[in-house]
Amino acid sequence: MDSILLQLLNGLDKGAAYALIALGLTLVFGTLGIVNFAHGAIFMLGAFCAVTFDKLIGYSTKIRDVSITAFPAYKEEAYLKIWFGDTGETIIDYAVPLAIIASIPIMLFVGYAMERGLIRHFYKRPHADQILVTFGLAIVIQEIVKATFGANPIPLAAPEILSGSANIGHWFGLGDTIVYPWWRLVYLGFSSVVIFAVFGFLQFTTYGMVVRAGMRDRETVGLLGINIERRFTIVFAIATLVAGVAGVMYTPILPPDYHMGMEFLVLSFVVVVVGGMGSLGGAVLAGFLLGIVQSFASMNEVKNIIPGIDQIIIYLVAVVILLTLPRGLMGRAGVMED
């Protein structure tokens, strides 16, 4: 029972990560009709935003260590701590959550620049061209990050207060055996907030309504005198932002390296397609579904019955779903079917 609950949490957590990336991907698919292979690289870029932010605010200098009086000793001390004392230390401790704020303008700008500079020219080109150009872009981003930060993963710590584990079982009176890392719970909550925010934006604002109408039929919306392209550019920037902040928040879970995006990319494509092309709800649903299924398959009890199932379960589920439901879970007819 305990392990089932724990795996459920694990699954939700993994699912949240998949869903966040898949959400951005499917937004871009749905609005611009672009197969964006650079989306994983943007996720990675977000993670490196956090790394840069962490480095910047942790910038330190050598000062005299006053606690040692016997001889002149020196120690590294961050400028922020020198200037602001304990407040500065707290800021450094909260580098990762604060990096989100810093990454918002950066990611929006990256998305805007990418769409206006490159993607815009590929609206009417075949999907093969889109794949090649975004893949090329992804490689370029990766290599630049590699040249700047090196090839090794760079670990970042979660704020100290969140670095331990939460005794979830104790909260619900289920005994003390169910413990779960705090930061993963935070990540789960954060993802839910972001997902709801994106849905709320699309569902309950006039802007979102126009975007949804444009997803259905961009020509008609254009004929109504609305500059749908500009709105789609902003949607692209939002999709970039979602992937970016997902990357920022993921850093304490997985130390970022330059090719982390590619690993996520393939899985998120599977998630998007299983969810059904052009369906945001489908992408989120499929993300959580695959995440949960995967964590249950990696339980020892399951592995003993069917060896190796944990390795293939995601793809197996994807195949079964795609063969039984022609357009994935909630796909729309005619989107990317030819």
Next chain:
Amino acid sequence: MKQRLFSDTSLLLVFSAVILLMPMWTAPLGAAYPDLLQQFAIYGIFAIGFNILFGLTGYLSFGHAAFLGVGSYAAVWSFKLFTMNAIPAVFFGVVFAGILALIIGYLSLRRSGIYFSILTLAFAQMSYNLAYSVLTPITNGETGLQLSINDPRWIDALYKVAGEGLPSTNLFGIKMSGYPGFYLCAVLLIVCFFISLRIFRSPFGLMLRGIKSNQNRMSYTGLNTRPYMLAAFVISGMFAGLAGSLLAVTDPLAGAERMQWTASGEVVLMTILGGVGTLIGPMLGAGLIKYFENIFSSFNSHMLHDAFSFLPDGLENLVVDFVGLFVGGGWQLTLGLLFVIVVIFLPGGIVEGFQRIGRAFRPRRNDDTPSPQNQQSE
């Protein structure tokens, strides 16, 4: 009907001559060593096969690496169990890849568009993950499948006494490493090119093109397109199996990473880079990517300093640092930029680049055939 520059026969002859003379004309490019030439030929076969599916029918498979991997495993098992001769290895590689392609194709071709791509990707990733984990008795997991002294090699054992050490792969006594290996690959590449040429010109090929331009209309004419699609899928899977088995013939080991999605992605990129749906394009794309992978990655700062030694010292270091970003460990950056540039300026791949050059040198005719770009914007 477009007039062709060459007739098919002369095209084939020119192609054969270019391939067989590769050791000579690649020498100034620094690529004339057998390992790399073998890779050119092998990945050329892989890309030509992929193009039969993708170029003709427009179905983008993201799982062709599975067939490459299966071809390799089958070939190495043939070396282990039967004989070190290359012919059975190639035969088994092609047959097993064909069987796998039949199964995967039968299931995946129920869907079209991106759903098809993801189905093939899922099957290939399943094969990859299984090869890594549960199928270790067959695939030897992470280490990869290798030859060993204790292999039975039943057929070889009938005819000759096992010598000292590991036997090497051969073709009736000719060792299949170095240039003989390249020539085997080259001959098979020419055969594959010929097959692909015949398919492109055949009614079957026309049928596949029809499916690409409008599958619904093909169905309305009362035609069941599935068998044709499946045939194209299996043929292209067998080409991949052939390429995989040749990888094993020239270097008898097989690893699971050959089946990973990055390998599938590579062949997609090769085909698009060269020119989708053209006869020669995939081969060019394969050659270019492999050339980058092997030559650009081997440059180091020492060689760069030599190359730019004519510059004044400060400038030399600056230039070397800058160029160093693009070669050596950073060769992928060049590749990525190349993808972006080619696809922006030459939507039809390298082949379109050649066509444009060709058009520029030919006298302009005053006919009003629409240029490819006009067609696209429709």
